[in-house]
Amino acid sequence: MQELGRTLAGLLRPGDLVLLTGELGAGKTTLTRGLGEGLGVRGAVTSPTFVIARVHPSLSGGPALVHVDAYRLGGGLDEMEDLDLDVSLPESVVVVEWGDGKVEELSDDRLHVVIARAVGHEEVLDDVREVSVRGIGARWSAPDALAALQGVSAR
Numbered sequence: 600m601q602e603l604g605r606t607l608a609g610l611l612r613p614g615d616l617v618l619l620t621g622e623l624g625a626g627k628t629t630l631t632r633g634l635g636e637g638l639g640v641r642g643a644v645t646s647p648t649f650v651i652a653r654v655h656p657s658l659s660g661g662p663a664l665v666h667v668d669a670y671r672l673g674g675g676l677d678e679m680e681d682l683d684l685d686v687s688l689p690e691s692v693v694v695v696e697w698g699d700g701k702v703e704e705l706s707d708d709r710l711h712v713v714i715a716r717a718v719g720h721e722e723v724l725d726d727v728r729e730v731s732v733r734g735i736g737a738r739w740s741a742p743d744a745l746a747a748l749q750g751v752s753a754r
């Protein structure tokens with residue numbers, strides 16, 4: 600999942616919005632950690648549950664990573680704006696855990712990443728994840744926009 604995050608980082612530009620969906624412990628934060636590595640941002644990406652959002656500035660003049668955990672964000676976008684993040688969202692890459700139905704208005708263009716645990720016939724395959732990535736809006740409309748993700752190996 601971390602490697603997928605690193606690869607995904609290579610596709611992202613300032614202003615991009617990524618929504619991460621998946622049950623508790625699916626790997627949303629783990630993917631975001633890889634994304635932070637790929638973007639070259641400052642600070643360890645950890646679960647922001649108790650702060651709702653954390654800004655990781657770029658170490659290399661690229662976009663900052665804004666990592667949001669919307670789990671307790673009841674009011675959606677208004678509340679998100681109230682967070683008063685000391686950063687410009689159009690100049691950042693914004694990644695939101697548990698953001699479905701809450702932050703879509705932030706951008707017409709967004710990536711939806713859905714993470715599922717793989718289930719085997721007789722056992723739950725604890726470490727295996729199945730990930731689908733869907734691009735919405737003109738930003739992701741090119742047929743090969745997400746092609747780079749195809750080659751990420753599963754571990």
Ligand SMILES: Nc1ncnc2c1ncn2[C@@H]1O[C@H](COP(=O)(O)OP(=O)(O)OP(=O)(O)O)[C@@H](O)[C@H]1O
Nearest residue numbers: 600622623624625626627628629630725726727728
């Ligand atoms: N293939 C995998 N990808 C991601 N995490 C994995 C994988 N296999 C095992 N894990 C473990 O599953 C856990 C995933 O935790 P993580 O915090 O990334 O999930 P999360 O989706 O952010 O959860 P939450 O909903 O609580 O925010 C970690 O403990 C990680 O080590």
Ligand SMILES: [Mg+2]
Nearest residue numbers: 627628646696
């Ligand atoms: Mg998390």
